[in-house]
Amino acid sequence: MNESLYILLNGNRISGDKAIFKASNRAFKFGDALFETIRCMHQKPMWFHDHYQRLINGMSLLKMDIKSLPPASIIEEQITSLIQKNKLFGDVRTRLTIFREDGGLYTPLSNKINYLIEVSPLSSNGYQLNPKGLLLDIYEEERKPTNRWCHYKSANALLFVMAGLFKQEQKKDDVLIVNTNNQIIEGLASNLFWIKDNIIFTPMRSSACVDGIMRKQLIRILREHQYVVQEVSGTNYDTLHQADEIFLSNAIQGIQWVVGLKDKRYYCKLSKAISRLLNEDASSYMSDFQEN
Structure with a gap:
């Protein structure tokens, strides 16, 4: 600050x-x-x-x-x-x-x-999709527990501090977090989405992911535009390896597309369209806000 x-x-x-x-x-x-x-x-x-x-x-x-x-x-x-x-x-x-x-x-x-x-x-206005895709790894040294307060952002964040240090050591842009059921559930400070055959997947709240505000908006926007969104109980590396696209979401950046997870490389086709829909929805939200 x-x-x-x-x-x-x-x-x-x-x-x-x-x-x-x-x-x-x-x-x-x-x-x-x-x-x-x-x-x-x-x-x-x-x-x-x-x-x-x-x-x-x-x-x-x-x-x-x-x-x-x-x-x-x-x-x-x-x-x-x-x-x-x-x-x-x-x-x-x-x-x-x-x-x-x-x-x-x-x-x-x-x-x-x-x-x-x-x-x-902030350095940008509006939700700008990153021009260069993120490179990810998976943080597996510690697991995120499934409990009643796992959905909220608390000052007790040592898991994420250690994951951030791992990210630095591996020279990656972000890392994925694993829960105590060995499921991949979210990014370091973001929710996780992946796309396979035009179906959009994201871990459900019961997986222990943060109950993200941007996650909520994206699910609403996508369903309003007739995209198929499936909430699942976490995922694993094999499933993400077979995905066509991956993106992360949070309230500050909107969505950030992923170019690579370990040795796999991904496209950024539908992610671009979703980013446009998000910005259109944000503009509509601000217009309604100003009218009221």
Whole structure:
């Protein structure tokens, strides 16, 4: 994050170069936090109510006090105001983090939360398909467990930190994550899709993949345009090796096509069409937003 930018802590604007946490912060001590990463276009957060609802669902699961988080409309206004204050005129990456109040050891003294909003500029406007395909590998040193909070983004992310280090060591653009059933379920910070004979496949939520906001939008868009989308219980290398195309999705980048997984190379035909559909849908979303 650019330290010269302003941030918001519980709605209060603070310079990004100021210390804001004590050593007793529970996100720091125990990873007791959830976050959402949101792309903003024209200073408005995309599909914000889906992000907010996922955050509420995660808070409820972790027994955080939902009433201590302001309503969606207030948070949305604060994001737009922060972008304007920081004079960011292009597309923006926003991170909304919520963490339990200080106090206690493993057992908290309070379930009320604090929230932090950070913004930073993106280098592109709109969802731009990567001109050069990604090269992938599979991270198999650790497995992602299937549990009730595996669908949410938490501050307890050591699995993904280690996977990121593996990616660096292998000199790859991304890596695929494996669950405890030895199924490939997602990318490092993205959901996984693959295409075979014009059928689009993606792991279902029960596989332990993140319940991605972009994943949700893509499934909706594809089905609205009469594409066949099948949600399956994860996949394996042999299935991906036989696929025609692979792409990854997340809320910031939209979709990113994959050129290679280990020794296999892939096309980028349908992925281009899907990227166009996504941008058309995003433009429609923004038009509706501005009219309302």
